[in-house]
Amino acid sequence: MSGKETFPVRSIPGSYGLPVIGNLMDRLDYFRLEGPDKFFRNRMAKYQSTVFRANVPASAPLFGGSDPKVIAIVDSAAFTTLFDVSLVEKKDVLVGDYLPSLNYTGGMRVLAYLDPSEPQHSSIKSFLMHNLRRSSKTWVPELQSSLEPLWSTLEKDVEDKGKVKVLLPLQKFLFSFLSKVLLGADPAVDPEIAKNGHCIIDKWLASMLVPTLGTGGVIPYPFEELLLHSFPFPFALVRGDYEKLHGFILNHAKEVLSIGINEYGLTEAHAAHNLLYALGFNAFGGFSIFLPSLISYIGKDPGLQERLCSEVRDVMNAHEGMSFNAVSEMELLSSTVYEALRMNPPVPFQYGRARRDFNLKSHDCAYRVQAGELLCGFQPLAMRDPRVFEAPEEFRADRFTKERGGEALIQYVYWSNGPQTATPSVENKQCAGKDYVVATTRLILADLFMRYDSFQLDKDSSSTITSLKRRS
Numbered sequence: 389m390s391g392k393e394t395f396p397v398r399s400i401p402g403s404y405g406l407p408v409i410g411n412l413m414d415r416l417d418y419f420r421l422e423g424p425d426k427f428f429r430n431r432m433a434k435y436q437s438t439v440f441r442a443n444v445p446a447s448a449p450l451f452g453g454s455d456p457k458v459i460a461i462v463d464s465a466a467f468t469t470l471f472d473v474s475l476v477e478k479k480d481v482l483v484g485d486y487l488p489s490l491n492y493t494g495g496m497r498v499l500a501y502l503d504p505s506e507p508q509h510s511s512i513k514s515f516l517m518h519n520l521r522r523s524s525k526t527w528v529p530e531l532q533s534s535l536e537p538l539w540s541t542l543e544k545d546v547e548d549k550g551k552v553k554v555l556l557p558l559q560k561f562l563f564s565f566l567s568k569v570l571l572g573a574d575p576a577v578d579p580e581i582a583k584n585g586h587c588i589i590d591k592w593l594a595s596m597l598v599p600t601l602g603t604g605g606v607i608p609y610p611f612e613e614l615l616l617h618s619f620p621f622p623f624a625l626v627r628g629d630y631e632k633l634h635g636f637i638l639n640h641a642k643e644v645l646s647i648g649i650n651e652y653g654l655t656e657a658h659a660a661h662n663l664l665y666a667l668g669f670n671a672f673g674g675f676s677i678f679l680p681s682l683i684s685y686i687g688k689d690p691g692l693q694e695r696l697c698s699e700v701r702d703v704m705n706a707h708e709g710m711s712f713n714a715v716s717e718m719e720l721l722s723s724t725v726y727e728a729l730r731m732n733p734p735v736p737f738q739y740g741r742a743r744r745d746f747n748l749k750s751h752d753c754a755y756r757v758q759a760g761e762l763l764c765g766f767q768p769l770a771m772r773d774p775r776v777f778e779a780p781e782e783f784r785a786d787r788f789t790k791e792r793g794g795e796a797l798i799q800y801v802y803w804s805n806g807p808q809t810a811t812p813s814v815e816n817k818q819c820a821g822k823d824y825v826v827a828t829t830r831l832i833l834a835d836l837f838m839r840y841d842s843f844q845l846d847k848d849s850s851s852t853i854t855s856l857k858r859r860s
């Protein structure tokens with residue numbers, strides 16, 4: 389046992405099964421019979437352990453050496469090992485042992501695939517964090533002006549058709565806003581990008597990630613397995629689209645690119661493909677998953693909407709206009725954002741490869757890990773750890789408020805690949821946009837409740853709005 393800890397050391401329960409067959413059985417459970425959530429819950433119950441061995445996607449006979457074997461981690465204490473880059477290496481493990489073809493990222497390993505020990509990690513992350521600070525001055529006005537057309541579209545569709553599916557209008561808004569703040573470029577200067585930029589990113593993301601995703605029964609299982617999960621998707625199918633976005637950045641994000649080149653020593657290619665990735669994968673991808681889930685939690689609870697509405701308006705009465713500061717004073721609203729991130733972390737998996745043999749510490753025991761083994765943390769369970777959160781399966785909007793004594797719990801919110809109380813830096817792999825994500829989400833909700841008294845969702849689909857009640 390290393391260090392001073394006195395935990396008993398357990399061997400890691402679970403098995404990878406027979407070669408090939410064990411993997412195929414676990415895939416059947418993961419994609420078809422159980423789904424990711426039950427897959428991890430059932431094994432946790434079976435082995436009476438929050439750390440166990442299992443096979444996870446993506447990996448199949450045609451996956452060229454991608455290894456499905458992982459050590460799964462589903463409790464809050466053991467999960468923190470994945471943030472300790474002295475214990476785990478983060479090289480090429482963003483989505484496990486599967487590295488999508490580098491053609492998807494301009495032929496290079498972009499920041500998300502780099503370990504902090506690689507020199508480029510520091511220069512690229514510093515560049516992207518500088519870029520965020522640069523745009524923080526215009527962040528709030530750009531957000532508000534980009535939200536205007538979103539609200540109008542939603543209102544008009546609800547008025548004309550009685551309902552509106554939120555995702556595509558939301559993504560159009562996200563693409564426009566994120567391009568303005570992260571690229572310094574308004575998509576309106578390029579009509580095709582303005583019209584289709586969000587769909588282009590959707591296609592690019594889906595082609596890259598499809599081997600790891602289920603279709604929820606849309607494609608019958610054997611076909612899904614054969615067509616989508618047996619081999620990596622060819623980049624050729626989205627090459628033309630990717631090049632359009634790349635061209636848009638080269639032509640219209642010149643000022644931001646020059647910061648990367650002149651101040652951080654990047655080549656134009658490194659600056660451009662990393663910007664595209666941060667915009668498309670990190671920011672657009674993250675918000676596209678997170679915001680619909682947040683809207684569905686709030687939409688289901690009229691009482692919460694009423695309380696948020698009055699908090700937002702009370703705070704705004706004491707401020708001249710919307711700002712990062714103003715929304716940070718909205719306690720219930722902030723707690724609601726953390727709770728939605730806790731219940732449904734938009735990036736559910738974190739991976740790390742053991743740099744050496746060590747003891748992986750959980751709440752009251754440790755597990756012996758060998759150098760080279762791949763750890764796979766499943767956040768949705770780690771953030772529902774009953775040892776940390778009371779009634780962990782319940783969405784409690786005020787869980788993190790002072791009144792509830794919830795401030796001490798904020799450190800256990802891990803959505804950004806690190807505790808919510810920690811700071812992203814070049815030494816770690818925490819989301820560079822962590823604070824901007826929380827602030828932007830607060831701002832969007834505050835804008836919503838300044839404009840509307842309430843909204844309603846379709847009872848059969850939490851991603852469809854059926855009514856928007858303008859401020860009375």
Ligand code: HEM
Nearest residue numbers: 499500666670671674675678734735804805817819820821
């Ligand atoms: C809701 C939105 C977002 C979510 C859920 C999210 C989540 C994450 C997560 C989980 C990681 C760590 C991935 C890993 O290594 O396992 C990450 C990394 C990163 N995120 Fe975010 N992110 C979001 C928005 C943003 C935004 C707006 C930016 C702004 C540029 C951003 C920039 C980055 C960058 C640059 C990294 C790589 C950090 C590194 O490699 O050291 N993200 N993000």
